[in-house]
Amino acid sequence: MKKLSLLLFFVSxxxxxxxxxxxxxxxxxxxxxxxxxxxYDKLFGDPDYATxxxxxxxxxxxxxEYGISNNVTxxxxxxxxxxxxxxxxxxxxxxxxxxxxxxxxxxxLGNASIGLKRVFYKRKWxxxxxxxxxxxxxxxxxxxxxxxxxxxxxxxxxxxxxxSSEKTYFQFFTGANFFVNNYSSxxxxxxxxxxxxxxxxxxxxxxxVNLSMKNGQFVxxxxxxx
Numbered sequence: 001m002k003k004l005s006l007l008l009f010f011v012s013x014x015x016x017x018x019x020x021x022x023x024x025x026x027x028x029x030x031x032x033x034x035x036x037x038x039x040y041d042k043l044f045g046d047p048d049y050a051t052x053x054x055x056x057x058x059x060x061x062x063x064x065e066y067g068i069s070n071n072v073t074x075x076x077x078x079x080x081x082x083x084x085x086x087x088x089x090x091x092x093x094x095x096x097x098x099x100x101x102x103x104x105x106x107x108x109l110g111n112a113s114i115g116l117k118r119v120f121y122k123r124k125w126x127x128x129x130x131x132x133x134x135x136x137x138x139x140x141x142x143x144x145x146x147x148x149x150x151x152x153x154x155x156x157x158x159x160x161x162x163x164s165s166e167k168t169y170f171q172f173f174t175g176a177n178f179f180v181n182n183y184s185s186x187x188x189x190x191x192x193x194x195x196x197x198x199x200x201x202x203x204x205x206x207x208x209v210n211l212s213m214k215n216g217q218f219v220x221x222x223x224x225x226x
Contacts, residue, residue: 017075018173018190018208020128020160022119023067031063041089052101052145054089058082059110071119075132079110081148104144111137111149117160128160136181152181158188168195177210184216 023029037057043049059079066074084105115132134156137149158175172191179185187210194204 017063017077017132018130018158018160019171019192020117020119020126020162020173021164022071022073022117022128023065025067025069027067029065033061033063035059035061039086050089052089053103054086055146056084056086058084065117068116073117075115075117075130076113077132078112079149080107081110082107083146083148085144085146101145102143104141104146106141106144106146106148108139108148109137111135111154113154113156115156124163126160126162126164128162130156130158130160130175132156150179150183152179152183154179156188166196169193176213179216182217185213186210187213 036059037055039054039056041051041054043051059081061077061079063078064076066076068074082105085101085103087103111134113132113134115130117128117130119126119128121127132155134150134154136151136153137147138151140147140151155178156175157178158173160171160173162169162171164170170191170193174189176188177186188208189211190206190208192204192206194202196202
């Protein structure tokens with residue numbers, strides 16, 4: 001399947017890495033993407049957490065594929081995080097004069113990953129399997145509360161399904177994220193649909209759902225809640 005080499009800005013490497021198509025032997029595909037979450041003050045969870053300061057998370061991500069053979073592709077993904085804590089949140093419920101975090105910025109690597117994708121069936125539909133391993137991020141800045149990723153190795157097996165034509169494509173994936181270090185693992189399911197309204201442009205929509213298995217015992221430290 002041919003994809004537009006200059007992807008729309010908001011389509012991340014995540015969508016491409018979970019497609020069933022592989023690279024031809026010796027071929028290399030690279031993509032650099034950028035995403036930003038500016039001045040947020042809530043962390044969604046069970047329960048949700050309110051942050052003491054506004055936080056900005058900017059990420060530059062390098063994604064690459066290399067065709068080991070026509071049916072097997074090597075995958076590498078490296079996110080570089082530019083994190084910043086800003087002004088105090090006006091309605092944060094903290095004792096007067098007892099500010100817990102500092103205003104600072106950190107530039108560090110996030111959870112980098114490496115993996116293999118293999119095609120099992122390719123006729124009208126493409127069916128592939130993929131296994132990736134994601135590196136743990138252990139660095140934590142206690143003064144600001146900033147952390148660039150999970151303090152856990154993550155192993156992700158996926159089944160990938162896809163079909164394409166000259167003007168449309170569809171892909172679906174299902175699998176799991178298996179965490180270590182007492183994090184709960186996750187079921188994964190998602191897909192992407194794209195179409196070409198005219199030559200030279202692809203438009204796409206993507207969904208990625210992660211459902212907790214609730215099998216972990218990880219406890220968020222008090223300093224990391226602030």
